[in-house]
Amino acid sequence: MRVLAPSRSRFLPSAILIVSCLILAGCSTPNPRLSQVDPGIAQVLELWKPHLLYLLPSPHSRLYVEVDAVEGCVPNQAALQKLRDFLSKYCNKPDGIEIVRSDVIPIETARGISEKALARKYVNGPAKTTGSPPAFMYVLFYNDALCKASVKAEHSRASAAQSSRRAAKPYAEVLPYPAIYFNTRYFPWFPWRFCGMDKKGLLHEAGHMLGLVTRSTSAPGRHCPDRACLMNADIHLRRVLLGQQKELCLQCAAELAQSFTQPSPSNLRFVDSVVVRSEAGYNVLSLPDRLCVIVGDFAERDCQDFGAHIRAETPDANQRLRVDYLANDEVLKEPVKLSEIINRLKDDPFDLVRRGGPRVFLRACADRYGALGQYTNAVDMLHRAILLDSSDDSSYNQLAWIRATCSDASVRNGKEAVAAASKACELTEWKDWEFIDTLAAACAKPAISNAPSNSKNKHCARAIQPSQNRRRCESDCRSMKCRSLFAINRTSLEGAIAARGSTGKARTEAFASTRVVCFLASLNRLLVAVR
Numbered sequence: 001m002r003v004l005a006p007s008r009s010r011f012l013p014s015a016i017l018i019v020s021c022l023i024l025a026g027c028s029t030p031n032p033r034l035s036q037v038d039p040g041i042a043q044v045l046e047l048w049k050p051h052l053l054y055l056l057p058s059p060h061s062r063l064y065v066e067v068d069a070v071e072g073c074v075p076n077q078a079a080l081q082k083l084r085d086f087l088s089k090y091c092n093k094p095d096g097i098e099i100v101r102s103d104v105i106p107i108e109t110a111r112g113i114s115e116k117a118l119a120r121k122y123v124n125g126p127a128k129t130t131g132s133p134p135a136f137m138y139v140l141f142y143n144d145a146l147c148k149a150s151v152k153a154e155h156s157r158a159s160a161a162q163s164s165r166r167a168a169k170p171y172a173e174v175l176p177y178p179a180i181y182f183n184t185r186y187f188p189w190f191p192w193r194f195c196g197m198d199k200k201g202l203l204h205e206a207g208h209m210l211g212l213v214t215r216s217t218s219a220p221g222r223h224c225p226d227r228a229c230l231m232n233a234d235i236h237l238r239r240v241l242l243g244q245q246k247e248l249c250l251q252c253a254a255e256l257a258q259s260f261t262q263p264s265p266s267n268l269r270f271v272d273s274v275v276v277r278s279e280a281g282y283n284v285l286s287l288p289d290r291l292c293v294i295v296g297d298f299a300e301r302d303c304q305d306f307g308a309h310i311r312a313e314t315p316d317a318n319q320r321l322r323v324d325y326l327a328n329d330e331v332l333k334e335p336v337k338l339s340e341i342i343n344r345l346k347d348d349p350f351d352l353v354r355r356g357g358p359r360v361f362l363r364a365c366a367d368r369y370g371a372l373g374q375y376t377n378a379v380d381m382l383h384r385a386i387l388l389d390s391s392d393d394s395s396y397n398q399l400a401w402i403r404a405t406c407s408d409a410s411v412r413n414g415k416e417a418v419a420a421a422s423k424a425c426e427l428t429e430w431k432d433w434e435f436i437d438t439l440a441a442a443c444a445k446p447a448i449s450n451a452p453s454n455s456k457n458k459h460c461a462r463a464i465q466p467s468q469n470r471r472r473c474e475s476d477c478r479s480m481k482c483r484s485l486f487a488i489n490r491t492s493l494e495g496a497i498a499a500r501g502s503t504g505k506a507r508t509e510a511f512a513s514t515r516v517v518c519f520l521a522s523l524n525r526l527l528v529a530v531r
């Protein structure tokens, strides 16, 4: 829903033409472009209807709007007053609408950080009060020139120069998390902000947050075809100067009125800043570009933990949208129920949850079973994940690790460990050192059969990690007197390091030597067995 394109008109009245020519001379606004909405997203919105949380008096009788801004992008009071008036006019919130200025993010802190990462770091949620929990709307005012500094190394000089000229359009995002990202650089002070175009832009995005425009036949691209309407794809300077595009047209207002005939969402609500969608047997928690699927019992405390976990992320890492899965211990005790939930995950309306869901969830279950010491169940989960997707390298790797290093001797299976680890390496074309690390551990397993604990063994196999981890590993190895293991791992893993950092023939040779070491480790295992 990247939207809003202030544009120039070809047919300006002469009095304005002179002004506009002067204006356009210093303007770098990109050409208007209608946004296209993914049909999959449109379908989810139809089922999900998050905008009803803002419009209807239930389940939230009040609305709390948090406004964060990067230093230098702070909106003026008039803009926020316009937003309040707009929301008050169209949202039925009997207990009121509160717009609160929150963080002013220092420029140096924001430099190189994407707007989504800033949102994840700075979204605070509504202030704690004794009243009913409110619906929550997040608005971030930022400057994309600061954000783009982070990607300068990834762009060619030409594209970097191009991106520095073009400002990103403000946009409202509804999925996976409703928020307005308002790039103030798109509205330089003169002429756009001077003419109040930025305020119209903010209201336009707020209109999207309220669900506009969904009239499928007459409103393509979620925008209103009426050029005098605030929800038209283009906001024209001429029309704004003529007093148009200040309001919603009659059809858009009627569309909002139509929303009030719909029932309140029964499975959707805000818990603090987190959107929670409850499905049978599981809940989907959302924050900007982060989803967490919690299977089994759910408590509001889970939202606070999820929020704290996301805020603790390093802001400039993990830019991609991510879905995490957590398995509640209670549901793990009921295999039949667990299977039903996995089947339901396959039909979730949101394709991000649906696509990787069951497979990733099975891995999460395996993790949890492992932590509980139920290794047989963990192995069973991983077998099921591999059955679902035979190209799932992570499941092969996880299976290999358990089979190679499990503290329960009845679960260890050297043959399967090596086979699964090899498969993981093949699926990733021997490019993932962690998987090669697992293979090394699988091959070296007999050498550590007398080692005291599973966790210590893990340190040995993770010896590839430089500096601190390596020193820790060496120390552990000395204390466990398993130098032979460390020697095997170090040699094979250093081969992996060399392969990772090299190209062409050197890379091939490095990988070959890694495989030879793994093979020698296998021989070592055999000799140990013969002895």
Ligand SMILES: [Zn+2]
Pocket (backbone or CB within 6 Å): 002, 003, 004, 204, 208, 222, 223, 231, 232, 233
């Ligand atoms: Zn729009």
Ligand SMILES: [Zn+2]
Pocket (backbone or CB within 6 Å): 224, 225, 226, 229, 230, 231, 232, 248, 249, 250, 251, 252, 253
């Ligand atoms: Zn309209």
